[in-house]
Amino acid sequence: MNRSTLNNxxxxxxFxxxxxxxxxxxxxxxxxxxxxEYPNLDIELERQSLDSLASGASHRLDDEDDSLARANMLSEYLFDEVGFSAxxxxxxxxxxxYLNEVLERRLGIPITL
Structure with a gap:
């Protein structure tokens, strides 16, 4: 359900x-x-998209303890596998x-990526 519909x-x-x-x-x-900007935005659906990305990243990072290695693995996942880019x-x-646009297009600026 769209969280925005729960709040008039x-x-x-x-915000x-x-x-x-x-x-x-x-x-x-x-x-x-x-x-x-997008009054029909389904916030819950966007959260699910983020949760899916987090789950995909988590599976790759579970067995790694080194912080630098984890950061590199996360970067490879998001930019090489999933296809996010500047x-x-x-x-x-x-x-x-707009986070929803960045998730859909896999394209954004550094702060949203």
């Missing part, structure tokens, strides 16, 4: 409420930013800043 508040109000929470949820906040052709494309 505007995306800006939802403000999330920012004031003692349990800060950065994923929720990033998706709420997207909700302001949008070098159109860095200022607004879609590079």
């Amino acid at each position: 508040a505007s995306p800006l109000q939802q 403000s409420d999330a920012a004031d929470s003692d349990d800060l949820d950065l994923t929720q906040m990033a998706l709420l930013i997207g909700l302001s 949008n070098q052709e159109d860095y200022y494309d607004p879609r590079n800043s």
Whole structure:
């Protein structure tokens, strides 16, 4: 279910409420930013997409204790296997800043990647 349908508040109000929470949820906040531009955004579906990526990464990292090796393995997974990349052709494309777009297109700017 789309979390935004559970709350009749505007995306800006939802973002403000999330920012004031003692349990800060950065994923929720990033998706709420997207909700302001994409009112039909299914936040729960986007979370599932992130959970799937996390699960794929976790399976690769489970047996590795070295932090540098884990960072390299995560980078290889996200950029080589999954196909995320920096949008070098159109860095200022607004879609590079919306987490839902980055997940769909596998293209973004460093902060969203």
